Amino acid sequence: MAxxxxxxxAASVSRLELSGVSKSFRGLKAVSGASFDVTxxxxxxxxxxxxxxxxxxxxxxxxxxxxxxxxVRFDGRAIHGLRPDQVCAAGIGRTFQxxxxxxxxxxxxxxxxxxxxxxxxxxxxxxxxxxxxERLGLGAKSGLPASSLTLPDRKRLEVARALATxxxxxxxxxxxxxxxxxxxxxIIAVFRELNRAEGLxxxxxxxxxxxxxxxxxxxxxxxxxxxxxxxxxxxxxxDPAVLESYLGEDTxx
Amino acid sequence: MTRLLEGVPRRGLWLLAALLALLAVxxxxxxxxxxxxxxxxxxxAYVGQAWNVMMGFAGQLSLGHSLYVGLGAYAAxxxxxxxxLSPWIGLGASVALCALAGAxxxxxxxxxxxxxxxFAILTIAFAEFARIGFDHLPWVRGSSGLFLPVANYTExxxxxxxxxxxMFYYLMLALTAGAFVLCHALLRSRMGYYWLAIRESPxxxxxxxxxxFRYKMYAVVISAAMTSLAGVMFAFYYNNLFPEQIFNIxxxxxxxxGPIIGGIGTLAGPIVGAFLLTGLxxxxxxxxxxxxxxxxxxxxxxxxxxxxxxIMFLPDGxxxxxxxxxxxxx
Numbered sequence: 001m002a003x004x005x006x007x008x009x010a011a012s013v014s015r016l017e018l019s020g021v022s023k024s025f026r027g028l029k030a031v032s033g034a035s036f037d038v039t040x041x042x043x044x045x046x047x048x049x050x051x052x053x054x055x056x057x058x059x060x061x062x063x064x065x066x067x068x069x070x071x072v073r074f075d076g077r078a079i080h081g082l083r084p085d086q087v088c089a090a091g092i093g094r095t096f097q098x099x100x101x102x103x104x105x106x107x108x109x110x111x112x113x114x115x116x117x118x119x120x121x122x123x124x125x126x127x128x129x130x131x132x133x134e135r136l137g138l139g140a141k142s143g144l145p146a147s148s149l150t151l152p153d154r155k156r157l158e159v160a161r162a163l164a165t166x167x168x169x170x171x172x173x174x175x176x177x178x179x180x181x182x183x184x185x186x187i188i189a190v191f192r193e194l195n196r197a198e199g200l201x202x203x204x205x206x207x208x209x210x211x212x213x214x215x216x217x218x219x220x221x222x223x224x225x226x227x228x229x230x231x232x233x234x235x236x237x238x239d240p241a242v243l244e245s246y247l248g249e250d251t252x253x
Numbered sequence: 254m255t256r257l258l259e260g261v262p263r264r265g266l267w268l269l270a271a272l273l274a275l276l277a278v279x280x281x282x283x284x285x286x287x288x289x290x291x292x293x294x295x296x297x298a299y300v301g302q303a304w305n306v307m308m309g310f311a312g313q314l315s316l317g318h319s320l321y322v323g324l325g326a327y328a329a330x331x332x333x334x335x336x337x338l339s340p341w342i343g344l345g346a347s348v349a350l351c352a353l354a355g356a357x358x359x360x361x362x363x364x365x366x367x368x369x370x371x372f373a374i375l376t377i378a379f380a381e382f383a384r385i386g387f388d389h390l391p392w393v394r395g396s397s398g399l400f401l402p403v404a405n406y407t408e409x410x411x412x413x414x415x416x417x418x419x420m421f422y423y424l425m426l427a428l429t430a431g432a433f434v435l436c437h438a439l440l441r442s443r444m445g446y447y448w449l450a451i452r453e454s455p456x457x458x459x460x461x462x463x464x465x466f467r468y469k470m471y472a473v474v475i476s477a478a479m480t481s482l483a484g485v486m487f488a489f490y491y492n493n494l495f496p497e498q499i500f501n502i503x504x505x506x507x508x509x510x511g512p513i514i515g516g517i518g519t520l521a522g523p524i525v526g527a528f529l530l531t532g533l534x535x536x537x538x539x540x541x542x543x544x545x546x547x548x549x550x551x552x553x554x555x556x557x558x559x560x561x562x563x564i565m566f567l568p569d570g571x572x573x574x575x576x577x578x579x580x581x582x583x
Binding site: 088096123 | 256441442443446447449450452453454456457458459460461462463464465518
């Protein structure tokens with residue numbers, strides 16, 4: 001029975017829920033007992049020093065690794081242990097920190113591979129891909145091979161491909177790194193628009209604090225594989241533990 | 254049909270039509286020897302195309318495609334010799350057997366993460382198993398070879414594939430043209446894009462929702478099934494089969510030279526490569542024969558030289574730069 005009260009509650013429901021997730025590599029604990037959730041329709045940032053386990057968490061969510069312990073739930077459904085393609089089919093798109101373009105294919109063909117996930121017809125997939133390519137500002141380079149792109153463009157291509165799978169949750173692994181401030185602002189605007197207009201939930205790993213503060217409504221701080229702080233951005237950046245382990249005492253945001 | 258032609262440069266279509274017409278009238282003027290060379294060129298164009306599905310499209314290197322040629326050849330030939338079964342029915346068994354063999358190899362390799370060079374070695378191993386196994390298989394006369402009753406060349410029996418070289422030439426031409434159209438269609442399908450994605454980056458493909466295992470399996474099975482038909486043609490054209498020859502690794506290597514020289518992953522590459530390699534090698538042989546020079550193994554040396562030159566100067570193969578020159582580049 002759907003009562004108005006329940007519907008109101010649904011607005012702040014978790015899209016993604018990690019509870020007690022641990023992952024070790026040959027005894028090295030990369031992530032230990034990490035728990036946090038990402039609100040549906042929200043933008044959440046995962047920050048922390050290098051080696052804190054951020055990318056490992058992404059890989060656990062995306063199905064590259066199964067967690068040793070703990071659960072990952074997406075819209076309430078357990079997804080840990082699924083293969084990456086199944087996670088994608090469930091509605092999670094991801095980008096790679098070290099970009100992995102299909103070098104021999106053109107920009108549009110790269111994005112089409114993503115688009116074919118929901119749109120089985122090749123012609124329709126091309127149309128969908130063209131729109132996304134345009135949106136990410138790659139329209140003029142649509143026919144060029146991905147191998148000819150500069151690094152910032154390759155990052156955009158990563159995002160375009162992931163978006164083409166029409167995800168409900170987008171995982172962005174350091175897509176701002178290496179971008180100039182103006183390029184950074186452009187891509188931030190795209191994410192904001194996607195979040196606002198289409199209700200896309202975003203979880204991003206980012207070192208560029210300018211981007212984090214501009215986008216995130218919620219921040220999770222990871223250190224040595226553990227969640228040491230979580231909350232609203234202005235609270236988190238004043239948290240003494242966070243300042244000590246990551247941001248530094250006199251960080252200006 | 255219209256969709257199949259969409260986006261194909263008109264000049265390419267004309268060129269293709271001209272080539273097809275030329276190949277169609279070729280037997281009317283060709284001598285027996287030239288016809289045999291023509292058959293061989295088409296044969297290599299066809300198997301090259303089949304191998305290209307696996308390597309050129311899906312990025313899975315097979316160095317054991319002689320397995321599928323041999324299995325296809327033996328299945329249809331043995332059914333014909335033992336039961337008088339028409340090769341048109343026998344090829345069903347050939348296709349099924351090769352698809353199954355491909356699926357088994359693919360399953361073992363891809364399930365257990367055997368990739369790259371190790372996968373290539375595995376394909377060699379299976380071809381070698383078959384070579385040794387068939388050497389000791391009495392049902393197909395083992396190492397003493399399986400012989401088909403030699404054809405009466407005065408009339409063509411299409412149903413039993415007993416007939417003139419001209420008949421085989423046209424059949425091979427039909428197969429090659431069919432394979433070209435099939436590969437063209439595959440490459441433009443969802444599966445084609447998924448194959449290319451897997452070839453370029455399996456991790457990224459998987460993250461975009463591609464079931465990498467499944468699509469690699471499709472590539473192996475389709476490639477194996479296509480190759481088996483070449484085996485059937487081989488058996489009924491040459492009329493004798495020896496495990497030592499048909500499953501030999503040199504056969505596997507020979508059939509991949511065409512696409513490598515023509516251009517891996519391109520549709521025209523295997524055809525261009527077959528024309529260049531087989532055409533030139535046979536021309537060279539004929540020339541040396543005329544000059545009275547007899548050097549054994551000159552063909553292999555020639556192949557090696559071609560490979561060397563292409564790898565050094567045209568690493569993408571002959572076709573991509575040629576296509577650009579002809580204005581066929583997208």
